[in-house]
Amino acid sequence: MNKSEVFDESLQELALFAKAVSHPARLAILKFLAESKTCISGDISDYLPLSRTTVSQHLKELKELGIIHGTIDGLKINYCLCNANITKYLVMFETFFKPIKEASVDCSIDSKS
Amino acid sequence: MNKSEVFDESLQELALFAKAVSHPARLAILKFLAESKTCISGDISDYLPLSRTTVSQHLKELKELGIIHGTIDGLKINYCLCNANITKYLVMFETFFKPIKEASVDCSIDSKS
DNA sequence: TACTAATGTCGCAAACATACGACATTGTGT
DNA sequence: ACACAATGTCGTATGTTTGCGACATTAGTA
Numbered sequence: 001m002n003k004s005e006v007f008d009e010s011l012q013e014l015a016l017f018a019k020a021v022s023h024p025a026r027l028a029i030l031k032f033l034a035e036s037k038t039c040i041s042g043d044i045s046d047y048l049p050l051s052r053t054t055v056s057q058h059l060k061e062l063k064e065l066g067i068i069h070g071t072i073d074g075l076k077i078n079y080c081l082c083n084a085n086i087t088k089y090l091v092m093f094e095t096f097f098k099p100i101k102e103a104s105v106d107c108s109i110d111s112k113s
Numbered sequence: 114m115n116k117s118e119v120f121d122e123s124l125q126e127l128a129l130f131a132k133a134v135s136h137p138a139r140l141a142i143l144k145f146l147a148e149s150k151t152c153i154s155g156d157i158s159d160y161l162p163l164s165r166t167t168v169s170q171h172l173k174e175l176k177e178l179g180i181i182h183g184t185i186d187g188l189k190i191n192y193c194l195c196n197a198n199i200t201k202y203l204v205m206f207e208t209f210f211k212p213i214k215e216a217s218v219d220c221s222i223d224s225k226s
Numbered sequence: 227t228a229c230t231a232a233t234g235t236c237g238c239a240a241a242c243a244t245a246c247g248a249c250a251t252t253g254t255g256t
Numbered sequence: 257a258c259a260c261a262a263t264g265t266c267g268t269a270t271g272t273t274t275g276c277g278a279c280a281t282t283a284g285t286a
Contacts, residue, residue, distance in 0.1 A: 001240050001275055006162045007137035011144075015137045022131035023244085024120035027209070031124075034216035042263070049119045054245050056264060069220040075253050075262045081217035090210055096140070097203060103147035104194035107182040114245055114270050136274085155233070167275050169234060188232045188283055 014096055017089040020065045025050060026058050030081065033068065039080035065089075127209055130202040133178045138163060139171050143194065146181065152193035178202075 004012060021027060025048060032047055033039070044059070045052040059079065062068045066085040070077045117125060134140060138161060145160055146152070157172070158165040172192065175181040179198040183190045 018135035082220040083217035104196035107195040
């Protein structure tokens with residue numbers, strides 16, 4: 001039923017990035033990783049009000065997009081933000097939204113149709 | 114089951130924006146509106162490989178976030194991109210991701226765990 | 227007033243996302 | 257080898273998204 005594949009490759013890729021960052025928990029994870037620059041491991045689970053399992057799954061999604069990366073260090077795993085891919089997606093995002101923003105117009109303040 | 118509300122307001126709001134633009138069809142709609150600057154109505158449905166119903170729903174989602182706006186013109190409806198809200202969300206996005214990008218590091222090229 | 231056109235809303239089905247407990251895996255220390 | 261700790265994976269319940277046909281609404285038009 002999902003027709004996503006009929007759209008432009010670039011739209012699909014941007015949509016995947018947007019989807020990855022479309023959950024507060026994943027945004028919180030990114031923020032946490034940015035703040036604890038030492039790439040601290042899964043005390044992320046302690047920090048967030050979610051079970052370890054759930055956090056693990058959110059991490060997996062971010063990993064699969066390539067915007068974070070985990071390095072095994074004994075029993076622990078150090079996660080960090082992955083510059084190359086983050087930059088890639090941010091550039092993609094900006095490139096897409098620049099013309100959108102430029103083409104936008106003043107709407108009545110009370111929008112919503 | 115959805116625990117989104119336990120997170121920071123600002124994270125939730127950014128997540129809502131990301132969710133709104135996390136589908137290729139909605140990105141395609143935004144792009145179409147940017148290109149046909151005359152705020153053309155629902156030939157959007159003709160342009161996209163989706164049924165009118167489905168397009169209507171995607172439009173509704175974008176409308177509810179306030180990033181597009183529809184003006185009734187007889188039988189037709191002219192949609193346009195709503196500057197104030199688009200700018201608001203883009204600023205929010207950039208503010209969030211700037212420190213993320215700055216804190217990111219070089220990862221092995223073959224990322225994914 | 228009836229007909230048609232452009233659009234929105236409802237209700238459903240299939241797919242996907244979220245959250246979590248229970249289990250599996252892997253490394254560390256004894 | 258054994259127990260424990262940090263993590264990942266599986267199965268499953270529940271909620272949300274996507275897509276669409278059928279119906280409703282509203283505005284022009286004969």
